[in-house]
Amino acid sequence: MFIVDDILFQPFISILDAIHTLAVTEMYDIEAIQNELKENQLLYELGDRDEAEYAERKAELEAELETAELAHEQLDNKNIQIQQ
């Protein structure tokens, strides 16, 4: 029974892992967050965003970046790679 379960279950786990990996990659797009940080800085330097807006957005993005880096670190530890 255990063996049957194992065989049946294994592909299912892999697909779930794959979907999870894709979701993490999409949800926690480190490059996109870094780009938003650069955009925020640029708009502040150009006077298009005031200091309060800039600081608030920067704090939000830095928190997002930290979460994203953590998510990717956990993913890397599971050693799952999806070719895109």
Added chain:
Amino acid sequence: MTDDDSLYVYGVIENEDLDLEIEGVNGADHAYTVDYQSLSAVVSDIDTVEPERSDENVKNHDEVLQTVLEYDGGRTIVPMSFGMGFKDKRTLKNLLRNARPVFTRTLREIDGMVELGLKVLTEDDASFDREGVVADVEGRFDPISVNMVENELFSDRLVINRSYLVERADREAFNEAVSEFEDTHEELLVQYTGPWAPYNFVDIEISAQR
């Protein structure tokens, strides 16, 4: 890793003695030159070969380069990227000796030139003629620059993000072209920066033991 005799290198100029009182990387209070034959490295004394890439350190790195670039009528400097610490003067001189041909050639290629940055952005949700703006930028700035590199468009609002290599003598003409461009396109935001040491126009990879 610490070493009281370590040196931090900002860039390389043609042989000349300079000693500048300026805030450098990791709290250094001056920058001076270390020579090898026809070259001089602009350095500060530092207590580590791996300084932290903090905002302040990066800013001070850039400011030392800009100061040398503008010093006493201007200097040509091959900029190092941030983080070039060497464990002692001998190691640095070894690098200068080994890389002397490439430094010499690069100094010749960028002689008398500076880098200027131009970013153009749209207002939020504004409709505009992207191709027309790009063509206008090319028409105005290509003729007064020696070279240009396109940098990443990291925001949907960015239309232009370019670095230009410009002769010092053409800087005034470039400044005027930027003003005219701004007057013509009041719907756009323009960020004009520099002069910078020509980071985007030198391609030297340091892989020697530091």
